[in-house]
Amino acid sequence: MKFETFENTVGEYEKEVERIQLELEKYLNKDDAQKTTREIYDMVLDIDENLNELLSDPKVLENYYYDGYIFESKNKSVEIHNAPNGLVILKSLDGGILDKLREDKVVATKALFEWIKKYADRSKFLLTRWREDKTLRMFNPKEIKEIAKEAERSKVTSLSNEEQEFFKFYEEQLKGKNAENGEDGEDGIK
Known part of the structure; x- marks a missing residue:
């Protein structure tokens, strides 16, 4: 699948940005609506810049399918990475989402920017x-080995004698209650 670059879809972007600004003008004054729309637009352009750079490497599409929303591994491992492009994000900003501005403009605007920033951060990641590992995986094999080593080093030690006695006493009390209630097993099932 050939990825549609920003340059190929500029008309669609303009249409979506205009739609969003008109929708925002229902809840914000014209200047605030323009400013908010501009910030949204700048953020999605950053997302697309990252994705376009990523997709400019032919090896990416040799290893992953990309539909404008997710990367899916072509190899045997199940690997899916959520990475919507800017146009997908703009189209998702419909009246239902933007209508939240009616309730609390400050909180809703902040939440909107945080939501878009999550995808900007994801595209950058x-x-x-x-660039670093020629993979989209969260961790490369070296990092996984380091995590496993760290987990091994920081394993929880076994319970002390005092702790073991406490839990033994607690288990005996629980068994006694279960027997009084006519329950057979430790899980309380007859």
Whole structure:
């Protein structure tokens, strides 16, 4: 699948940005609506810049399918990475989402920007991952080994004698209550 670059879809972007600004003008004054729309637009352009750079490497599409929303591994491992492009994000900003501005403009605007920023950060992370390791995976094999080593080093020690006695006493009390209630097993089932 050929990825549609920003340059190929600029008309669709303009249409969506205009729609969003008109929707925002229902809840914000014209200047605030323009400013908010501009910030949204700048954020989705950053997302697309990252994704376009990522997809400019032919090896990405040799290893992953990309539909404008997710990357899916072509190899045997199940690997899916959520990475919507800017146009997908703009189209998702429909009246239902923007209507939240009616209730609390400050909170809703902040939440909207945080939501878009999550995808901006994700696109940046995927690009960085690809540059460094030629994979989109969260962790490379070296990092996984380091995590496993750290987990092994920080394993929880077994319970002390005092703790073991406490839990033994507690288990005996629980068994006694279960017997009084006519329950057979530790799980309380007859």
